[in-house]
Structure formats: C-alpha cells, structure tokens
Amino acid sequence: MFRTAAVAAVVALAAVSAQAKPAPSAAADANAAIVAAALRDKALTDPTAYEIVESLTTEVGPRLAGSPGAHRATEWGVAKLKALGFRNVRAEAYTTPVWARGPESAEVVAPYPQHLVILGLGKSVPTPAGGVEADAVIFPSLAELLDAPMGSLNGKIAVVTQKMTRTQDGSGYGAAVRARGIGASEAARRGAVAFLVRSISTRDDRLPHTGGVSYLADAPKIPAAALSPSDATLLDNMASRGQPIRIRLNMASTASDAGAAWNVVGEIPGREKPEEIIVIGGHLDSWDPATGAIDDAAGIGITTAAARLVGSLKQPPRRTIRVVMWGSEETGGAGQAYYDAHKAETANTILAGESDLGADRIYTLRLPKGSAKAPQLKPLASVLAPLKIFINGQDAQFAGSDTEEIQKAGVPVVSFAQDASRYFDIHHSADDTLDKVDPEQLNQNVAAWTAFLYLVANSDIDFRALAVAAPAAKP
Ligand SMILES: [Zn+2]
Numbered sequence: 001m002f003r004t005a006a007v008a009a010v011v012a013l014a015a016v017s018a019q020a021k022p023a024p025s026a027a028a029d030a031n032a033a034i035v036a037a038a039l040r041d042k043a044l045t046d047p048t049a050y051e052i053v054e055s056l057t058t059e060v061g062p063r064l065a066g067s068p069g070a071h072r073a074t075e076w077g078v079a080k081l082k083a084l085g086f087r088n089v090r091a092e093a094y095t096t097p098v099w100a101r102g103p104e105s106a107e108v109v110a111p112y113p114q115h116l117v118i119l120g121l122g123k124s125v126p127t128p129a130g131g132v133e134a135d136a137v138i139f140p141s142l143a144e145l146l147d148a149p150m151g152s153l154n155g156k157i158a159v160v161t162q163k164m165t166r167t168q169d170g171s172g173y174g175a176a177v178r179a180r181g182i183g184a185s186e187a188a189r190r191g192a193v194a195f196l197v198r199s200i201s202t203r204d205d206r207l208p209h210t211g212g213v214s215y216l217a218d219a220p221k222i223p224a225a226a227l228s229p230s231d232a233t234l235l236d237n238m239a240s241r242g243q244p245i246r247i248r249l250n251m252a253s254t255a256s257d258a259g260a261a262w263n264v265v266g267e268i269p270g271r272e273k274p275e276e277i278i279v280i281g282g283h284l285d286s287w288d289p290a291t292g293a294i295d296d297a298a299g300i301g302i303t304t305a306a307a308r309l310v311g312s313l314k315q316p317p318r319r320t321i322r323v324v325m326w327g328s329e330e331t332g333g334a335g336q337a338y339y340d341a342h343k344a345e346t347a348n349t350i351l352a353g354e355s356d357l358g359a360d361r362i363y364t365l366r367l368p369k370g371s372a373k374a375p376q377l378k379p380l381a382s383v384l385a386p387l388k389i390f391i392n393g394q395d396a397q398f399a400g401s402d403t404e405e406i407q408k409a410g411v412p413v414v415s416f417a418q419d420a421s422r423y424f425d426i427h428h429s430a431d432d433t434l435d436k437v438d439p440e441q442l443n444q445n446v447a448a449w450t451a452f453l454y455l456v457a458n459s460d461i462d463f464r465a466l467a468v469a470a471p472a473a474k475p
Contacts, residue, residue, distance in 0.1 A: 029375070029378055029379060032376075032379050032454075032455055032458065032459075033378075033379030033382065033383060035313075035454060036379055036380075036383045036451040036454050036455055037379075037382075037383050037451070039309055039310065039313075039447075039450045039451055039454050040383055040386075040387070040447045040448075040450060040451040041447075042309060042450075043305070043306065043309055043443060043446040043447035043449075043450040043451075044443050044444070044446075044447050045443070046305060046309060046443065046446060048084070048301070048304070048305035048308060048309075048446075049298075049301035049302050049304070049305035049442050049443060049445070049446045050301065050437070050439045050442055050443070051301075052080065052297070052300060052301035052304055052305065053293055053297040053298055053300075053301040053359070053434060053437055053442070054434060055076070055080065056073065056076060056080075056291075056292075056297040056300065056301075057291035057292065057293045057297055057433065057434045058291075058434070059072075059076060060072050060073045060076050060291075061291045061292075062286055062287070062288045062289070062290065062291060062292065063284065063285055063286050063292065064099070064100070064122075064285060064286065064287060064288045064330065064331070065096055065098060065259070065261045065285045065327060065328035065330070065331045065333075066096065066097075066098025066099070066100070066256075066259035066260070066261065066331075067098075067100065067288070069288075070261065070262075070284070070285055070327070070328075071260075073284050073285070074091050074262040074264055074284070074327070077091070077264035077284055077300075077325045078090070078091055078264055080304070081264065081266030081304070081323065081325075082266075084266075084304065084308050085308065085311065085312075086266030086267060086268065086307075086308070086311075086323065087266070087267050087268070087269055088265070088266065088267045088269070089264075089265070089266040089267075090264075090265055090266075091262040091263070091264050091265075092262060092263045092264075092265060092337070092338070092341055093260060093261070093262050094261055094262070094263070094327070094333065094334075094337035094340075094341075095258045095259065095260065095261070096258075096259055096260075096261040096327075096328050096331065096332070096333040096334075096337070097123075097255065097256070097257050097258070097259070097331065097332075097333070098255065098256045098258075098259030098331075099122055099123045099124075099253060099254070099255045099331065100253060100254045100255070101120055101253055101288055102126065102251070102252030102253045102254065103250070103252050104118060104119070104120050104225065104250065104251045104252070105118075105131075105249075105250045106118045106196070106225065106227075106247065106248065106249045106250070107247070107248050108235075108238065108245060108246070108247055109133060109246040109247065109248050110244070110245070110246040111238070111241075111243045111244070111245065111246075112238060114234070116227060116228075116231045116234075116235075116247070117206050117207075117208055117227070117228040117230070117231050118196065118208055118225040118226060118227055118228070118231070118249075119199075119208035119209065119210045119225060119226050119289060119429075120210065120223070120224070120225045120226075120251045120253060121180060121184070121197075121210055121211060121212065121213040121224045121225060121226060122210055122211060122212040122213065122287065122330065122331060123212050123213050123215070123255070123331065124184070124213050124223050124224045124225065124251065124253060125221045125222065125223055125253070125255075126223060126251050126252045126253045126254075127194065127223045127249055127250055127251045127252075130250075131248055131249055131250035131251075132157070132193055132194050132223065132248070132249050132250075133246065133247070133248040133249075134155055134156055134157045134193055134194065134246070134247065135155075135156055135157070135244050135245065135246055135247075136156065136157045136158075136159050136196075136235070136245045136246070136247045137152075137153055137156045137157070137158055137159065137192075138159045138161060138235055138236065138239040138245070139158065139159065139160045139161070139162075140160075140161055140162065140236070141160065141162045141179075142160050142162055142178055142179040142182075142183060142186075145158060145160055145179075145183065145186055145187060145190075146186060148190050149190070150189065150190055150191070151190065151191050152190055152191065153187055153190040153191040153192040154190075154191035154192075155191065155193055156191070156192050156193065157192065157193065157194045157195070157196065157247050157249065158183070158187035158190070158192040158194075158195050158196070159195075159196040159197070159227070159232075159235055159247075160179045160183050160195075160196075160197045160198065161198045161227075161232040161233070161235060161236050162176060162179050162197075162198060163176075163198065163229075164176035164200050164201060164202055164424060165202075166202040166421060166424070167420070167421075168363070168419055168420060168421050169417060169420060170357060170420035170423065170424070172202070172424070173200065173420075173424055176200050177200050177211070179197050179198075179200070180197050180200050180211050180212075180213065180226065181212070181213065181214040182214060182216060183195055183197050183213075183224070184213050184215065184219075184221075184222055184223075184224035185214070185215050185216035185219035185221075186216075186219070187222065188219045188220045188221070188222045189216075189218075189219045189220075192222060193222055194222050194223045194224070194225075194249050195222055195223070195224040195225075196224075196225055196226075196227050196247075196249070197224070197225075197226055197227065198226070198227055198229060198232035199226045199227060199228060199229055199232070199429070200226070200424065200428075201229055201424055201425065201427070201429065202422075202424040202425050203229065203424075203425040203426075204229045204230060204233070205228065205229060205230060206228045206229075206230045206231070207228055207229075207429045207430055207431055208225075208226045208227060208228040208231075208429065209226055209424075209427060209428040209429040210226055210287050210288075210289060210428050210429075211226070211287070211330075211428045212330065212331060212332070223249060223251045225249065225251060261285075261327040261328045261333065261334070261337070262327045263324055263325065263326055263327045263334055263337060263338050263341075264284060264324070264325040264327070265322060265323070265324050265325075266304075266322075266323050267320055267321065267322045267323070268307055268308075268310065268311035268316060268317060268320065268321040268457075269316065269320050270316065270317055270318050270319040270320040270321075270457070271315065271316040271317065271318055272318040272319075273318055273319050273320075274319075274320050275320070275345075275348050276318075276319040276320065276348055276350050277319070277320045277321075277322050277345060277348060277349045277350065278319060278320065278321050278322065278349075278350060278351045278352075278353075278453065278456060278457055279322050279324055279349055279351070279352040279353075279403065279406065279411070280303045280306070280307065280321065280322070280323060280324070280352070280353045280354070280355075280449070280453070281299070281300070281303050281304075281323050281324035281325055281326060281354060281355075281402070282296045282297075282298065282299020282300040282301075282302065282303055282325065282326070282354065282355045282356055283296045283299065283300075283325070283326040283327070283328075283329035283330070283334065283354075283356060283400075283402060284296075284300060284325040284326060284327055285326070285327055285328050285329055285330050285331070285334075286330065286432070287330055287428050287432075289428075289429060289430040289432075290429065290430050290431065290432035290433055291432065291433050291434065292432055293359070293432055293433050293434045293435075293436055293437050294358040294359050294423065294426055294427065294432055294436055294437060295356070295358065295426075295427055295428065295432055296329065296355070296356050298355070298358055298359035298437060298442060298445075299354065299355035299356045299357075300325055301442065301446075302355045302359075302442065302445040302446050302449055303323055303353075303354075303355050303449060304323050304325075305446045305450075306446050306449035306450040306453050307321045307323050307453065309446070309450045310450060310453050310454045310457060313454075317453075317454070317457030317458050318457060318458050318459075318460075319350065319456075319457045319458075320457075321453060321457055324338060324402070326338070326354075326402040329356065329400075329401055329402050332401075334402050335401065335402040335403060335404050335405040335406070336405050338402070338405065338406065339405035339406050339409060342406075343409075346406060346409045346410060346411060347410070349406060349411045350411075350412070350456075350461075350462070350463060350464075351368065351411070351412050351413070351414055351456060351463055352399055352403040352406055352407065352411045352412070352413050352414075353399045353400075353403070353413060353414040353415070353416065353449075354399045354400025354401075354402055354403050355400075355416065355418075355445065355449070356400045356401070356402075357417075357418040357420050357423060358418055358420065358422075358423040358426075358427075359436070359437040359438065359441060359442045359445070360418050360419045360420070360421070360422065360423065360438065360441045361387075361388070361418065361419050361441045361444045361445065362387070362389050362416045362417060362418050362419075362444065362445055362448050363388065363389060363390070363417060363418070363419055364389060364390050364391070364392045364417045365380075365384065365389055365390075365391050365392060365414070365415070365416055365417070365448070365452070366392045366394055366395060366396035366397070366414070366415040366417065367391065367392075367395065367396055367414060368395065368396055368412035368413065368414060368463040368466070368467060369395040369396075369412075369463075369466070369467040369470050370395075370463075370466035370467045370468075370469055370470025371412075371461065371463055371466045371467075372391060372393070374461055374466060376455065376456075376459035376460065376461040377455060377456075377459075377461065379455060380451070380452065380455060383451045383455075384448060384451065384452075387444055387447055387448055389448055392417070396412075396413050396414050396415040397413075397415070398413065398415060399413035399414060399415055410464070412463035412464060412467065414452070416445070416448060416449065416452075418445065
C-alpha cells in the first residue's frame, strides 16, 4: 500500500516541484524527501538492472576492448539505451592498445611433474615459440622478491605466492594487486625470464584470475601469468621440500598499439540546466574468461536503471544525467578518451560516479568534500537508512578508474561503497557469470543511486563551492 501511495505522490509532487523555486525551504525539503523515498521503493522492485545484466551477459558475453565481443557490446549498448528512452545516444570512438589471449599452458617438469592451471595476465608478452623452461624461484611475498639482489634471478622463472586478504571494503585487493602489476618487471630487472603470480583472489580453488600486468618502462618485458590459488599452494609445498623446481610455460598472445574502442553515452537531458551534467556509469568491457556479470555488467545495470527511473518522472530532472558505458576500463584509456572528447564540459560537470565493485549491497556512501551538511542533501540520510546505508564521515576520494581523468580536472566525485567481501572470489575469473548476481542486492544498489541522483539532479548544489568553503580536515 505504502508503495502505491508513494508512487502516486511522485507524480503529484513532481508536478508541484516544477513551480517550486530552487531555493531550499522546508516545503521543498519535504517534497524532495517524499519523492526520493518513493523512487527508492520503486527501484527495489524495478526489473531493469537485472534485465540489463542478463541481456549483456547472454547476448554479448566476454568483451575485452578490441575484441569482436567489444564491438558487439557497443552496438548492444547503443540499442539498449535507445530502447530505454535515453536521448543523445552515441558511441564515442577512440583508439586503444589491444591484446588478445592465445593458447596457454604450464607444468612442473621436475621434481614432481604436474599440470598447472594458469591464465595469462592481460597485456603480457607471449613466450618464445616452443615456450620457456627454467628453474623456479618461489617468493612467499612480493616484498621478498623486491629484496632479491639484481642478477639473482638470471634465467629463472620467478613465482610470487602471496595470498590476498578478504575485506569488506576491498582494500585487500589494493595491497595484493601490486604483485600482479609490477611483479613481472621487478623479476625481469633481477634477470627472470618469466613470472607467475598467485591469482589475486580470496578463494582457494583451481580457478585462475587474470588482470592487467603493468610493465615498467625500464625493465625487459617477460611473459606473466596467474596461477590458480590451489596451484600456488602446490608450488609452496613443493618448494618446502628443498629440491629445485623446474617449470615449463607456454603462452601465445597477440597485441597491437591501435585498435578501435568506444565509450557508449546516453542522456536524460535536464529541463532547466541541461548544460549541468552528472556523469555516472559502469564499464562495458570485461576480461575474456567469463561473461563479466559482476565486473561490470552489474555497474552498467545499476546506473542505467537508476538514471532511467529518475528520468521516468513526469518532470525530467533539472540537470542532465549522462550515463557512460566505459569502453576499456580493464586495459585502460576510456577515461582519458572521454576527457579528451569532453574537456570543454568539465567545468559544468557537477559530479561523477562509477559503479564498479560488483553487484552486492552498498553499505556506505562517501560524499564530495563539504557537502554532507548541505541543505539540498538533507533528506539523504533518512532516505538511505531503510537500505542500511549510512553516510560516511570521510570525503569521497575516488569514484572509479574511468572517472579519474575528469576528477583530476576538477570534477567532484561520489563514492558508493559496496560490500566487496565475496567480490574477489569471482573477479576476473571464468566464474564471473550471471548466477553470481543476487537480484535483491542489485536492486538495493539501484535504490540508493536513484534516490541520490534524484536529489542532486533536481537541486542547485554546487559541490566545488562547498569543497572550497569546507574547513580543512583535522590532522
Ligand atoms: Zn571492473
């Protein structure tokens, strides 16, 4: 009953708000709070986000930038946004380095011959034809590899078997992922001919997790692959026996410096200040072993559904909501391409946010500096409370890797913190499939984004001015 009444209130109050002056008043606050709460409740049962995730994973599947899948994902994104009623829908082209996986295998040759389950790291160079065979040096942590003297790994395969810590906020990833990022280059500097890393994963199973390698400019490029967690433990156990371990690694891949990629864009144009833009979205590309359900069809579904709900009111929002389906988050370059194409709009981009930590529930929200007590956002705490989301006292520092370039150019960001406890069990592995998405948690995300978007898009809040006026943070 409450929901039905509240939805009716949305329609009625949206009409009232058209005449209301933007200046905050008690009546305007109450109006905004009621509409935001009604939209929240509508979002909780709205099927759009799940349908988007289902559609993208089923009809497109894997879609690494530069692959035929990415091309189909772009066409999918344009068609989907148009079908959902977005305006100014287009695919914005840019060029980006492209990498494609080839056949891969690894095995222990001695002392205990066994097959190893691996997945090459994205952007890795291939092994020479016929593969590479060498003695392995096992490092239980990246720190121990970094302590190894220069030249100590000449001709060896370096292996880092460091485990990742499970955390709710995903911070365990930041600590662990350095091994995947710079491990190969640090090993190469010390003379290694190939590099293996325990998957950056919180699960103990036989699924390897890929992800990008970041070659350092001053180090030779050597092949790099992720071991499944179980196989990393196997190598630890072999190493504990003290005999030399010999590994053979075979990896084929192809790469080119300039492939085609696209950011797909659609808008809910603002009715009063269309030039003031809120940028939200998720990334359209995914790693190749799976269908990219939690990373990041979920983010596309959540933000697209939220924007559509705000746009479905009788009165469009005062400001423009722009959904961006970023084209190459995993391999990089989408944020830079967007910034290059939209430089002139930066000053009028009032806020940016990205959903890119899976499909599980949001538990806290970090706002731009100085805005937590803004009258325009006064209803937010009570609207989010039934979703078990609290407003964090800390300012938003980061929205997502695709919004970093516009953030550097001065665009304020918002950060919705999702529960990442199980995200890294699945992330970048063959297990990132639709069945991992819990529709109820997905819709909790949509509800939070919808309520927040409604309030910001219908206000005159100026996050930049609030940040300037905010007192300096306590030391
Ligand atoms: Zn992602």
